[in-house]
Amino acid sequence: xxxxxxxxxxxxxxxxxxxxxxxxxxxxxxxxxxxxxxxxxxxxxxxxxxxxxxxxxxxxxxxxxxxxxxxxxxxxxxxxxxxxxxxxxxxxxxxxxxxxxxxxxxxxxxxxxxxxxxxxxxxxxxxxxxxxxxxxxxxxxxxxxxxxxxxxxxxxxxxxxxxxxxxxxxxxxxxxxxxxxxxxxxxxxxxxxxxxxxxxxxxxxxxxxxxxxxxxxxxxxxxxxxxxxxxxxxxxxxxxxxxxxxxxxxxxxxxxxxxxxxxxxxxxxxxxxxxxxxxxxxxx
Ligand code: SAM
Numbered sequence: 591x592x593x594x595x596x597x598x599x600x601x602x603x604x605x606x607x608x609x610x611x612x613x614x615x616x617x618x619x620x621x622x623x624x625x626x627x628x629x630x631x632x633x634x635x636x637x638x639x640x641x642x643x644x645x646x647x648x649x650x651x652x653x654x655x656x657x658x659x660x661x662x663x664x665x666x667x668x669x670x671x672x673x674x675x676x677x678x679x680x681x682x683x684x685x686x687x688x689x690x691x692x693x694x695x696x697x698x699x700x701x702x703x704x705x706x707x708x709x710x711x712x713x714x715x716x717x718x719x720x721x722x723x724x725x726x727x728x729x730x731x732x733x734x735x736x737x738x739x740x741x742x743x744x745x746x747x748x749x750x751x752x753x754x755x756x757x758x759x760x761x762x763x764x765x766x767x768x769x770x771x772x773x774x775x776x777x778x779x780x781x782x783x784x785x786x787x788x789x790x791x792x793x794x795x796x797x798x799x800x801x802x803x804x805x806x807x808x809x810x811x812x813x814x815x816x817x818x819x820x821x822x823x824x825x826x827x828x829x830x831x832x833x834x835x836x837x838x839x840x841x842x843x844x845x846x847x848x849x850x851x852x853x854x855x856x857x858x859x860x861x862x863x864x865x866x867x868x869x870x871x872x873x874x
Pocket of ligand 1: 641651674675696697701726727728729746747748754755756757
């Protein structure tokens with residue numbers, strides 16, 4: 591009898607993955623953690639019943655979340671990652687030679703341990719000497735961060751759903767803490783979800799970020815794993831426009847290129863309607 595994992599993208603639409611076996615299941619203080627071996631995309635991380643990242647298509651999301659801001663900043667030496675305990679984003683960020691120091695703040699030690707054991711291609715860089723791993727709520731971590739510490743901040747969190755730990759990372763108070771922790775020419779990006787299913791996330795975040803930062807931009811890519819494929823990111827920048835890559839990547843990638851970077855900021859009218867007019871017109 592075939593095993594299936596089913597995720598409800600909405601009350602009216604679900605996604606199903608055929609499973610070879612469950613590699614891990616545990617209840618942490620924060621969420622239910624599973625690693626499933628899917629037939630389609632290999633070992634995959636599921637948190638509270640939501641597919642987070644799969645070994646088969648994670649490169650799209652991590653390259654677009656990491657390289658768009660890193661290539662738009664002239665000297666991204668100090669990088670903060672909030673979330674990302676699976677290690678995939680840190681792995682890709684650390685390929686960038688300009689990056690000298692990465693701090694990864696993951697609230698749930700169980701995610702890190704499960705990834706180390708069952709997501710080996712994600713966690714290859716978790717022992718890189720440039721990486722500092724912190725097991726804490728990113729919102730609390732930022733309370734102690736000195737002002738003007740980071741060139742780039744990347745928020746690779748779970749969605750702002752229910753009572754999950756990711757909810758706080760989508761509030762105006764958190765965006766204010768991000769702004770304070772960034773250098774005077776810093777920029778940040780956070781994942782703002784699948785607009786066909788949760789359009790309110792990118793709308794809510796861009797409304798606030800456009801008020802706090804000199805520049806607010808939205809870009810997108812397609813990730814088969816996420817409901818509907820279409821996935822968005824929101825950037826807030828104090829000086830450099832994230833739309834404009836300052837250099838090409840000099841290492842091999844499977845999704846990101848300078849042209850893909852530029853294309854990702856072209857908003858179809860469907861997406862333009864979800865963001866403030868100033869953002870839509872700046873990206874027209
Ligand atoms: N790529 C995935 C996505 O886009 O849905 C995110 C994957 S990553 C595993 C999400 C991580 O964010 C989880 O490990 C979760 O524990 C972490 N997280 C959620 N809220 C957090 C918070 N407030 N502080 C630090 N980490 C948090």
